[in-house]
Amino acid sequence: MQDDSAPPLGNIPEFSVSEISHQVKRTVEGAFEHVRVRGEISRPTRAGSGHLYLTLKDEKSVLDAVCWRGAAQKLSIQPEEGMEVICTGKLTTFPGRSKYQMVIEQMELAGEGALLKLLEDRRKKLAAEGLFDAARKRPLPFLPTVIGVVTSPTGAVIRDILHRLSDRFPSHVLVWPVLVQGETAKDQVAAAIEGFNRMAPDGAVPRPDLLIVARGGGSLEDLWAFNEEIVVRAAAASEIPLISAVGHETDTTLIDFASDRRAPTPTAAAEMAVPVRADLLATLMQDEARLFNGLRRKFAESETRLSGLARGLGDPRSIIEAKAQTVDYRWQSAGAAAERRLSRANDRMRDLASRILDPQAELNRMESRFKVAEQRWASSIRRVGEVAVSKLGAVAGRLRLEPIAERTLRGDRDLVRLGTQFEQAFVRVVDLQEKRLDAAGRLLESNSYEQTLKRGFALVRDADGAPVTRAAGLSEGDGISIHFGDGARGAVIGETSASVVGSGGRPVEKPVEPKPEPRPKPKKPDPAQGSLL
Numbered sequence: 001m002q003d004d005s006a007p008p009l010g011n012i013p014e015f016s017v018s019e020i021s022h023q024v025k026r027t028v029e030g031a032f033e034h035v036r037v038r039g040e041i042s043r044p045t046r047a048g049s050g051h052l053y054l055t056l057k058d059e060k061s062v063l064d065a066v067c068w069r070g071a072a073q074k075l076s077i078q079p080e081e082g083m084e085v086i087c088t089g090k091l092t093t094f095p096g097r098s099k100y101q102m103v104i105e106q107m108e109l110a111g112e113g114a115l116l117k118l119l120e121d122r123r124k125k126l127a128a129e130g131l132f133d134a135a136r137k138r139p140l141p142f143l144p145t146v147i148g149v150v151t152s153p154t155g156a157v158i159r160d161i162l163h164r165l166s167d168r169f170p171s172h173v174l175v176w177p178v179l180v181q182g183e184t185a186k187d188q189v190a191a192a193i194e195g196f197n198r199m200a201p202d203g204a205v206p207r208p209d210l211l212i213v214a215r216g217g218g219s220l221e222d223l224w225a226f227n228e229e230i231v232v233r234a235a236a237a238s239e240i241p242l243i244s245a246v247g248h249e250t251d252t253t254l255i256d257f258a259s260d261r262r263a264p265t266p267t268a269a270a271e272m273a274v275p276v277r278a279d280l281l282a283t284l285m286q287d288e289a290r291l292f293n294g295l296r297r298k299f300a301e302s303e304t305r306l307s308g309l310a311r312g313l314g315d316p317r318s319i320i321e322a323k324a325q326t327v328d329y330r331w332q333s334a335g336a337a338a339e340r341r342l343s344r345a346n347d348r349m350r351d352l353a354s355r356i357l358d359p360q361a362e363l364n365r366m367e368s369r370f371k372v373a374e375q376r377w378a379s380s381i382r383r384v385g386e387v388a389v390s391k392l393g394a395v396a397g398r399l400r401l402e403p404i405a406e407r408t409l410r411g412d413r414d415l416v417r418l419g420t421q422f423e424q425a426f427v428r429v430v431d432l433q434e435k436r437l438d439a440a441g442r443l444l445e446s447n448s449y450e451q452t453l454k455r456g457f458a459l460v461r462d463a464d465g466a467p468v469t470r471a472a473g474l475s476e477g478d479g480i481s482i483h484f485g486d487g488a489r490g491a492v493i494g495e496t497s498a499s500v501v502g503s504g505g506r507p508v509e510k511p512v513e514p515k516p517e518p519r520p521k522p523k524k525p526d527p528a529q530g531s532l533l
Contacts, residue, residue, distance in 0.1 A: 148208030245269035
């Protein structure tokens with residue numbers, strides 16, 4: 001049975017799946033051709049093709065979104081999980097999945113509060129890694145030869161920096177042109193900082209001594225490239241001292257914390273980079289004047305002090321002359337003392353020579369004494385033998401002892417023994433006398449005047465051959481002979497002078513002739529010592 005209430009099926013058009021999908025696509029795109037959607041980013045994914053896929057969500061709904069590669073490269077912010085953003089684009093459908101999605105063309109943070117929160121979270125993260133520590137910051141060079149500037153080549157910033165450097169201290173400037181706003185700005189700024197650091201110090205292009213990263217003022221979004229992590233890390237890792245000059249005095253970016261010095265403006269960065277040449281010249285002139293005045297005062301004080309010391313020390317020439325005169329006097333005294341000593345030695349030598357007898361005469365005298373002693377000894381032996389024989393005969397007659405012949409034989413043996421002892425004693429006495437004679441000869445030889453002459457002295461004899469010991473004993477024209485160590489020479493006494501000229505042309509007083517020492521008296525022989533003869 002047919003239901004009359006059901007609409008007739010023949011009047012409803014039929015669509016294929018593709019037709020329905022295209023129709024829905026045209027309807028959605030026509031109704032939502034340009035929309036701005038606010039939501040929280042979830043599951044951001046960048047495909048190998050460069051496309052960016054993510055999901056926008058709020059408390060109740062979820063919207064899939066895609067950002068094609070061309071638009072993704074131009075985004076001013078980098079999408080992150082949980083970031084609240086406002087996306088601009090259009091809605092479309094994806095027939096292959098029967099789903100709708102948003103095609104994102106632009107993306108910005110949803111309000112300044114969210115942007116500041118992201119900035120603070122990133123600052124805390126990098127500070128925890130130590131990138132902002134004060135110990136990492138290096139001092140700026142006093143007078144850099146080459147300055148590298150990372151900025152836009154067409155803006156007013158580079159003109160302000162060059163003009164300020166020219167006014168203060170003209171320097172060689174290298175400009176690395178970069179974008180200072182947009183998606184690619186962060187990569188270019190980081191590459192410029194790293195590029196300057198990779199330059200060789202002795203290369204064709206000189207390596208900068210100082211870097212300046214500069215940009216004019218703008219909103220937080222305009223300056224966001226200098227808050228990116230890649231730029232902050234490049235600034236912290238720079239081996240060249242770096243000045244950050246981004247924005248105006250009230251603007252603060254993360255590169256300001258990582259740089260070695262922050263400048264409120266690009267012009268102020270140029271003032272920090274170099275000193276004022278005129279001030280340096282003035283300071284140099286003042287220092288030169290102070291140094292000159294100080295040296296002049298020092299020299300004046302030294303001259304005054306030296307003059308005072310010179311007055312206390314006296315005239316060096318007078319001191320030297322006085323010392324020279326003292327040396328002359330000492331030399332004269334030494335010569336006089338040597339002459340006196342030589343005179344005393346000669347007197348002692350003559351005294352010793354007079355006390356030592358002629359060795360040959362002494363030997364002859366001793367020989368005669370020995371002959372007399374020998375004769376006395378022989379006569380004494382005969383007398384002793386005769387007395388002994390007579391006494392022995394008398395004793396033998398009285399006592400009737402041994403026969404006379406035996407006693408005579410014993411007496412002969414005693415006589416022989418006594419003769420042997422006497423001969424030994426005689427030999428010892430002769431040896432002793434010979435030794436004493438040799439010692440006296442050696443003493444005479446050591447004290448002889450010939451040995452004294454060999455040491456540089458001279459002996460003066462008059463015409464009779466007698467030694468001359470005093471100048472007063474000679475008269476002008478007397479002939480003398482002067483005996484040296486290797487021979488004698490004749491001389492004639494000349495005119496007597498009152499003084500003798502010494503070294504240096506100064507007169508030397510004639511030394512006083514010392515009185516001859518009294519000749520020692522010969523010692524008396526010790527009565528306790530016996531005589532051999």
